[in-house]
Amino acid sequence: MTPDVRPFVAGNxxxxxxxxxxxxxEAMRRAVDAGEAGPAExxxxxxxxxxxxxxxxxxxxxxxxxxxxxxxxxxxAFTGDISAPMLKDAGASYVIVGHSERRTLHHETDxxxxxxxxxxxxxxxxxxxxxxxxxDEREAGDAIVVVTRQLLxxxxxxxxxxxxxxxxxxxxAIGTGLTPTPADVAEMHKAIRGLxxxxxxxxxxxxxxxxxxxxxxxxxxxxxxLDNVDGALVGGASLKAVDFLAxxxxxx
Ligand code: PGA
Numbered sequence: 001m002t003p004d005v006r007p008f009v010a011g012n013x014x015x016x017x018x019x020x021x022x023x024x025x026e027a028m029r030r031a032v033d034a035g036e037a038g039p040a041e042x043x044x045x046x047x048x049x050x051x052x053x054x055x056x057x058x059x060x061x062x063x064x065x066x067x068x069x070x071x072x073x074x075x076x077a078f079t080g081d082i083s084a085p086m087l088k089d090a091g092a093s094y095v096i097v098g099h100s101e102r103r104t105l106h107h108e109t110d111x112x113x114x115x116x117x118x119x120x121x122x123x124x125x126x127x128x129x130x131x132x133x134x135x136d137e138r139e140a141g142d143a144i145v146v147v148t149r150q151l152l153x154x155x156x157x158x159x160x161x162x163x164x165x166x167x168x169x170x171x172x173a174i175g176t177g178l179t180p181t182p183a184d185v186a187e188m189h190k191a192i193r194g195l196x197x198x199x200x201x202x203x204x205x206x207x208x209x210x211x212x213x214x215x216x217x218x219x220x221x222x223x224x225x226l227d228n229v230d231g232a233l234v235g236g237a238s239l240k241a242v243d244f245l246a247x248x249x250x251x252x
Pocket of ligand 1: 012
């Protein structure tokens with residue numbers, strides 16, 4: 001946790017969810033609006049196909065909506081792609097960029113991730129910029145070097161606590177049930193905090209740094225209580241309201 005920073009717990013549904021899954025979103029909304037979800041800000045990033053329906057269901061409530069990726073351009077001949085202004089128009093206020101699955105499976109570079117983050121900011125979205133090392137990189141002792149390089153290459157100019165969030169997600173911890181030790185998470189988040197101060201000066205001290213990778217109700221309290229860990233980016237455990245809310249309850 002960082003003093004005077006409101007924690008943030010975001011769910012990334014990835015390529016999961018049909019219309020029927022919106023009952024989970026409605027259950028989350030009810031808990032958030034009833035004040036039962038604790039002090040953290042909560043957001044869910046469903047697949048793009050559900051955004052408009054989800055926005056309708058969340059209208060007027062306190063559960064925020066995010067998307068999972070955006071294009072660098074606002075419009076144009078890019079078949080199959082979705083722009084940041086389109087996401088904003090559909091009701092999103094956040095967008096994840098540079099998730100490791102996109103960096104790996106879609107060969108996204110730091111420069112592309114930064115351009116996407118810039119497009120997000122321009123459209124009035126808050127960018128959740130993901131970084132994280134592979135298992136080989138960690139075992140070689142290069143985790144901090146790799147994440148430093150990713151951050152320097154991916155963070156958009158002019159980012160501020162209201163417009164950017166960093167998600168540290170070790171690639172080897174995503175969807176595997178494995179997590180780094182609390183000491184390793186704390187060390188990485190401290191390094192990221194220092195770097196954000198270098199990139200953004202004073203406003204870097206309050207930019208939220210999430211941990212992501214196999215966050216579950218059972219390990220949330222330990223991970224989310226660490227210095228400079230300001231929340232979580234949750235994959236699998238965000239698909240069910242009961243699990244997602246149990247993670248947010250780490251702050252209650
Ligand atoms: P996981 O995914 O919680 O299922 O490990 C996290 C993520 O990829 O954001």
